[in-house]
Amino acid sequence: MNKKVLFRILLALIAYAVFVVLVVMFYKDSPADMKWEDRELYNRQYIAALKIDNFNFEQALTDLGTPDLTEAKKVGIDNYQVLFYRTQHVKSDGITTQEECTPLLFKNDQLIAIGEPAYQVFRELS
Template sequence: MSKKVVKYSLIGFGLYAVLAAGVLTFYEDNPDQMRWDDRQAYNKKYINELSIDEPIFKERIIQSLGSPDITEAKILNGETFQVMFYRTKHEKSDGITTKDECTPLLFKDGKLIAWGISAFEQFDAIRI
């Protein structure tokens, strides 16, 4: 193999590595611009990484996951409860996202207090 071919191959590989590193470092996922299946996988991965040990607020979730697919809210004794549903599992190709295709996140006064099936059960049990 000639030295020119090796030289250009190394230069090409180096440029590719720099470009790939730049994209991975500086490109942020934007859920609003993802295809539905990519967004669903992103939502599931993000929610699975949540920890109840650290305070998480609604603004951070919306910034990270975008607008919820479904949302409901109640006020009881001056406290605001909001449940936001993010799609995490595809059930039926009908063009409609339903609650059974989503993971609910429950907020009390803007702070995340529960997620998963129990989150909606807790929200549903709040009687105003």
């Protein structure tokens, strides 16, 4: 091959590498854009790493996206909201149920409980 062809191939490879690096650095993958299997895995891994009192409602919406189910209530001066994010497949019926989700309980926009105990606490509030 002559130098001109090699130069063009090298130039194309460099352009491709730059494109890949830019996509990886600047493209934000959103849970809403994922297939349901990928989203479940993402939610499961993300929720497993959460720390109580170190995560807020806005972060949940930003990082996990719109919840699959949600409930809220006001008790005295405190606002409680439980967000359900799908983390395990149970039945292929096109409907997401609470048993397929992990609940996150927020009190005044701060995470206070995760998992089934979170929903138990929420139900007992009055």
